[in-house]
Amino acid sequence: MSKFTFPESIRSRPVYGTLEPRAGSAHLFIADTEGAEAIIAMATPEIMAKGHIIYIAKGTDYEAQLRALNPASFYAGPSYGAAEQRIHKTLADAKMGLQVYLTGTEGLMGQAQNAAMQAGVPHTAIQTEHRGSTARRMQCVHCKGITEDVATDPFVCSHCGLNLFVRDHYSRRLAAYQGVCIDAEDPGNVPAPKGIYE
């Protein structure tokens, strides 16, 4: 089951929808892992004739199914970092009328949304659908380092080693949630980590 219903939270927390085909001159899909299922669910031959898929599998096995949709172009890469140059180049060459569809984990959607926004796509015009892992991309507010794929709360900053509390406060500019030191007043008094949504 790749779908998850996030609990309601503060306004800062991103809300994701369900991808749907829209009129456009080209269709750019950026996805990772189970995001492939969302593309397969909404793909039509008309969309895929002008469709471009940039896909990060991260160990999942959807590549053959995505290729079978016959998109105008298909790229599979090992990580967002590896795909980043291609994403920027694709957006830099794109024309108005391009529709942007993002699906998969929050970290993937956030970073790709940021790239599309920088290329001039209004963030409200970008479609998103969450699939797969609910782990988050977190920024440590103290050292500013990013820790990817955080699944527990609290967690240890992979840069400075502080124990961080996982907040729902989100930054579109950083494409990350905020992690704040949980034991600043009483060092060492750290609750046992549990799943973010447990």
Add this chain to the structure above:
Amino acid sequence: MSGAEKIAVIVTDIVPLNDLVTRFEFKPIDGGLLPTFSGGAHTVVEMQDGDITRLNPYSLMSDPMDQTAYAISVRRDDEGRGGSLFMHRNVKVGDKMTISYPVNLFSLDLRAKKHLFLAGGIGITPFLAQIKQLERLGGNWELHYACRSESLGSYVDELTSHHPNETHIYYDDQDQKIDLLNLLDGQPLGTHVYVCGPKGMINWVRQTAEGEGWPREAIHYEEFLAPQPGKPFEVKLAVSNKVIQVGENESLLEAIEREGVDAPYLCRGGACGQCETRVIDYTGNFIHRDHWLEDDEHASGEKIMPCVSRFEGKTLVLDR
């Protein structure tokens, strides 16, 4: 007092541009500096026309950073309610007038990678200020300007001589038309389109761009509606406890103001939402003309925009 803050000005220059359009320049009476503004802003000009106070919005077309004077261009509308005729016939150099602080309902989105301007006729005026703003910022822009004829092409010479590569002129009487589909096709990602002109042109551009997959956030338009005349009607103002008559040639907002009731407003053209008024009770039909309320709000009978909308029926009670 409602509306934006006021500035006392003196008319320092009047320049007829062609048969229909005249430019007016205003400087502050006290010799001070005017506020800077942003391209696309308008000012509401107060005209004392006998017993009638006319308040008409006009786009500021001077350099937004020039604090010494403001300029507007007024197209004479012989069929209109008389504001533009008053400006053309009665206003003289040296006259003292009152204008409002600039209000912008048609500002540039400075996140855009490129600004594509589409003007029809007198709709060129907000773009003149926006172009000056973008030239200062080094912005990327392109103008497509449709006019009726060479003789009615206000500011065509200035635009084509200063910005020959960015300016494209189309004359209706020479059967030149903006090739919109072709123009929209292939614009770089991050382009925003802005349209100011007649209603038909605005709808054409909005619908075509949306149909081509342009995001709504990248489509900007400005249309000031002039209040339309209609059958006289009676209104009860519940808060001020007055029953007032709205005449054939005045708007509901003007009638409220005439009776000395202070009502909020900014654009007076159905666009900004400031004058939104709650309906307490009614028997009859609304004639909604604004761009502000959603269709379901129009249908609900709970709200009215008194600057442009009217009423036909037996009773109307407003929360004012």
